[in-house]
Amino acid sequence: MKFKVTEDENISTVFLNGEIDMDIADNVREVIFPLIDSGKEVHLNMKDVQYMDSSGISVIVESNQRAKEKNTKVELKEVSQPVEKVLAMARKFL
Amino acid sequence: MGGSSIAQMNHNEKKAFLVKTSSLKDVRSFCREVFEKLEIDQNLKDELVLAIAEAAQNIVKHAYKDNPSSNDIMVVEVSCVDNKLKIAFYDRGTPVDPEKVKHRELDNIRPGGLGTFFIQEIMDAVEFKDGKKPWINHLVLTKQL
Numbered sequence: 001m002k003f004k005v006t007e008d009e010n011i012s013t014v015f016l017n018g019e020i021d022m023d024i025a026d027n028v029r030e031v032i033f034p035l036i037d038s039g040k041e042v043h044l045n046m047k048d049v050q051y052m053d054s055s056g057i058s059v060i061v062e063s064n065q066r067a068k069e070k071n072t073k074v075e076l077k078e079v080s081q082p083v084e085k086v087l088a089m090a091r092k093f094l
Numbered sequence: 095m096g097g098s099s100i101a102q103m104n105h106n107e108k109k110a111f112l113v114k115t116s117s118l119k120d121v122r123s124f125c126r127e128v129f130e131k132l133e134i135d136q137n138l139k140d141e142l143v144l145a146i147a148e149a150a151q152n153i154v155k156h157a158y159k160d161n162p163s164s165n166d167i168m169v170v171e172v173s174c175v176d177n178k179l180k181i182a183f184y185d186r187g188t189p190v191d192p193e194k195v196k197h198r199e200l201d202n203i204r205p206g207g208l209g210t211f212f213i214q215e216i217m218d219a220v221e222f223k224d225g226k227k228p229w230i231n232h233l234v235l236t237k238q239l
Contacts, residue, residue, distance in 0.1 A: 021119065092215070
């Protein structure tokens with residue numbers, strides 16, 4: 001699965017889409033982690049994500065931790081309703 | 095969690111899937127189709143699909159972690175009797191120790207165990223039963239609709 005990535009000065013935006021599960025999570029890491037490692041601020045556009053499970057949450061948590069180590073940050077943008085619902089449930093736990 | 099539903103009919107359907115991460119989307123599709131037939135509302139349907147997908151993922155991730163190239167199957171069975179929804183999982187992976195299947199402490203900031211937390215949040219009951227031959231693990235999730 002490929003994800004569109006746009007660059008705007010020091011911000012990289014990754015447009016995630018479809019269903020983010022354990023089968024896809026490593027693909028997402030492969031796209032996001034090098035951007036973080038290069039020191040860029042990374043925005044994850046979630047408007048076209050129809051489903052996300054704990055694997056997707058893991059990717060977000062790991063990305064945040066990695067960004068902190070690199071003195072940058074990861075932000076979620078245009079979070080879709082299904083993703084917001086899962087994030088709300090996860091916030092009780094994380 | 096969840097909303098109302100109008101699952102008034104009794105129903106039973108089951109399907110076998112290869113124990114692979116690539117099967118998880120098929121597990122979700124199967125469950126969505128069954129829940130459509132049961133006329134379960136969208137909000138609850140999304141939650142149930144998440145719980146089922148997390149349980150199936152646990153089979154792939156934990157019960158088969160030492161045997162990732164296995165061609166074994168797992169079976170997912172969805173039944174609804176008198177508005178009580180029961181989702182059963184059968185697999186032949188490493189035997190699950192129910193005592194070890196719990197989400198971690200809330201002050202430990204790591205994502206591990208989140209799937210188990212989701213399952214427990216969404217479902218009314220989570221039971222590990224003795225798997226009868228040829229099965230080793232038999233997990234049953236229930237929810238009153």
